[in-house]
Amino acid sequence: MKLTSKGRYAVMALVDLARFDNINPVSLRDISLRQGISLDYLEQIFSKLKKNEIVKSIRGTQGGYVLNKNPNDIKLTNIFNAVDEKVKTVQCRKESKKGCNGKATKCITHNLWDELETHINTFFENKSLKDLLNNNKETRV
Amino acid sequence: MKLTSKGRYAVMALVDLARFDNINPVSLRDISLRQGISLDYLEQIFSKLKKNEIVKSIRGTQGGYVLNKNPNDIKLTNIFNAVDEKVKTVQCRKESKKGCNGKATKCITHNLWDELETHINTFFENKSLKDLLNNNKETRV
């Protein structure tokens, strides 16, 4: 089970953005340099974030991106959904009555994986961008 | 973030095994048929489970595998470790002081991913094979 770069970068970039967007729009170039993420890749990611109304774009010189919501209202769930980083632990289609092995009933571990999926998603639902900003100021060891 | 088949199959197979091993050793062929998992693939998985002393093997006709511990003492953590299904959310090497971007300090989201890793691992540490057996008898809707 691992987290992909796309999801990791999306959150990283948004935290970076949230720190600076009070004043001016933040350019992807800046984020790219500060966070060490490929500019071209960031563009793909922000295209999706924009479609999902998490950020707004401002074109032209001095342009960049700005948050489209209050940091408190942007949960990790929203970010992950936007960039298609989905948590998938069950193998079967959930809606279907059928199991992952093609049989007529759910497999013997289905409930377990479903529980795990919920467990993980709960984490994402309870974390907002705001939390991450605070968290970082705390300078925890 | 998704669970791989290897981890899913390992747990599936062990639950199946745990249900039947009171009487006789259980052959991989039986598990393969009951759970719809490729026999050759199961062999790879059980080879690892054996090395990690989770199961014992009995060779020859009427042979098969048997649990090597009490179901209550086999946590999901143990199973996942055995088959190299590791939870990896941070990108960096944890021991290192360096960040994932090659910089001298940890990245701004490092703490978050670390917390997530703990969150997921906690789930695995608190589930034993025994729990899964009980869970399945409950015939939950």
Place this chain on the structure above:
DNA sequence: CTAAACTTGACCATTTTAGTCAGGTATGTA
């Protein structure tokens, strides 16, 4: 002595990931 079942290791097709590349288009500033 033979069939069932474990054992080992090499091999491989497909899919996913993590990007790159090559073109645009819009707009603030000089």
Place this chain on the structure above:
DNA sequence: TACATACCTGACTAAAATGGTCAAGTTTAG
């Protein structure tokens, strides 16, 4: 108006991971 900056879009691809298969054994109950 020129032009640099920064967003925008879609195609493409190398490398890694996944999810197996295949082949050639060895062991032992009956």
